[in-house]
Amino acid sequence: xxxxxxxxxxxxxxxxxxxxxxxxxxxxxxxxxxxxxxxxxxxxxxxxxxxxxxxxxxxxxxxxxxxxxxxxxxxxxxxxxxxxxxxxxxxxxxxxxxxxxxxxxxxxxxxxxxxxxxxxxxxxxxxxxxxxxxxxxxxxxxxxxxxxxxxxxxxxxxxxxxxxxxxxxxxxxxxxxxxxxxxxxxxxxxxxxxxxxxxxxxxxxxxxxxxxxxxxxxxxxxxxxxxxxxxxxxxxxxxxxxxxxxxxxxxxxxxxxxxxxxxxxxxxxxxxxxxxxxxxxxxxxxxxxxxxxxxxxxxxxxxxxxxxxxxxxxxxxxxxxxxxxxxxxxxxxxxxxxxxxxxxxxxx
Ligand SMILES: Cc1cc2nc3c(=O)[nH]c(=O)nc-3n(C[C@H](O)[C@H](O)[C@H](O)COP(=O)(O)O)c2cc1C
Numbered sequence: 001x002x003x004x005x006x007x008x009x010x011x012x013x014x015x016x017x018x019x020x021x022x023x024x025x026x027x028x029x030x031x032x033x034x035x036x037x038x039x040x041x042x043x044x045x046x047x048x049x050x051x052x053x054x055x056x057x058x059x060x061x062x063x064x065x066x067x068x069x070x071x072x073x074x075x076x077x078x079x080x081x082x083x084x085x086x087x088x089x090x091x092x093x094x095x096x097x098x099x100x101x102x103x104x105x106x107x108x109x110x111x112x113x114x115x116x117x118x119x120x121x122x123x124x125x126x127x128x129x130x131x132x133x134x135x136x137x138x139x140x141x142x143x144x145x146x147x148x149x150x151x152x153x154x155x156x157x158x159x160x161x162x163x164x165x166x167x168x169x170x171x172x173x174x175x176x177x178x179x180x181x182x183x184x185x186x187x188x189x190x191x192x193x194x195x196x197x198x199x200x201x202x203x204x205x206x207x208x209x210x211x212x213x214x215x216x217x218x219x220x221x222x223x224x225x226x227x228x229x230x231x232x233x234x235x236x237x238x239x240x241x242x243x244x245x246x247x248x249x250x251x252x253x254x255x256x257x258x259x260x261x262x263x264x265x266x267x268x269x270x271x272x273x274x275x276x277x278x279x280x281x282x283x284x285x286x287x288x289x290x291x292x293x294x295x296x297x298x299x300x301x302x303x304x305x306x307x308x309x310x311x312x313x314x315x316x317x318x319x320x321x322x323x324x325x326x327x328x329x330x331x332x333x334x335x336x337x338x339x340x341x342x343x344x345x346x347x348x
Contacts (some may be wrong), residue, residue, distance in 0.1 A: 011024060017301050019063070021093055021128075024040065026068050026072070033073075035076060037077075042069065048124045066133075074086035074096065085138075086100070087148040088198055096340055098133065101150075111171045113283075114168045118171070118172040129176055129183070134233075137159060138176065141239060143162050145218075169228065183233055217258060218258060224262075225261065232258060234266055269278070270289075273307035
């Protein structure tokens with residue numbers, strides 16, 4: 001992997017765009033764990049320095065930056081000729097390749113790969129490490145009976161299927177300082193049975209096929225808390241083409257339920273400042289993230305801020321043009337409402 005101009009410009013633009021916190025995309029802990037061949041990676045030391053460039057830029061603007069450590073599992077799209085690995089030799093869809101079933105030794109090596117990747121992320125200077133356990137990628141595959149058909153102690157029961165996730169959380173938690181947060185991007189929502197009816201003629205999957213449920217997520221949360229998780233970023237499922245979000249705002253509802261147990265973030269379909277604010281005010285989530293709209297609309301933080309009447313952080317080099325110089329900054333802090341989301345931080 002090399003840090004391509006796209007990554008620098010994209011992350012740089014987001015950092016400069018006023019966001020309080022920037023998440024660097026899924027960064028693979030092994031070469032075959034890339035989602036696409038262009039995916040970022042952190043499986044060897046030579047990858048530290050390029051990633052550090054992103055971190056240094058964020059820090060130079062007084063911004064915090066997170067790295068997401070990931071393995072694509074059976075949804076890896078052939079990063080070169082490397083084998084695609086998963087809990088079971090079951091493909092994602094009829095057109096997807098059949099993955100290699102990971103051996104127990106390979107699973108142990110992957111736990112170590114996550115720990116090593118976390119060590120490298122620390123050396124690059126990231127503020128937060130996030131583990132990717134959503135969207136039908138490797139860790140999400142292990143917990144789901146759709147993708148995990150194993151008959152050993154890593155498959156079958158809820159307890160067996162969830163075992164890999166706390167192991168990875170432990171491995172990462174074990175190398176990061178106590179003062180630093182470990183985040184997990186996790187899944188919520190299941191409308192498998194309902195969506196099945198719609199897709200019945202397209203896919204030959206049984207409506208009774210067991211799948212990960214929101215009840216499972218809520219059952220897992222206390223276990224993850226015991227393993228030192230600080231924050232759960234509630235996102236969507238992705239282990240079958242037959243799974244779907246179902247309706248706009250569904251992810252927010254599930255984030256709210258899980259929030260009773262720990263700090264959570266929510267994401268999905270957020271396009272308006274009032275919408276983001278509502279989720280915070282109603283206690284749906286502690287943090288609101290915006291994905292696709294940031295790509296479509298680079299000035300989104302400005303627009304949200306104008307809708308809500310709050311100030312945002314402006315890149316150091318141009319802040320004077322918007323907020324004036326010197327003591328004017330103090331007024332900004334006073335004018336910014338308390339307890340805003342991370343996307344609407346006060347200027348430094
Ligand atoms: C092109 C693209 C790349 C994405 N990459 C990642 C990723 O690397 N890690 C991740 O957790 N989510 C990723 N997502 C999902 C987004 O973070 C987000 O959860 C999703 O798009 C829903 O939020 P939105 O409606 O604000 O876009 C990606 C989404 C898109 C469209």
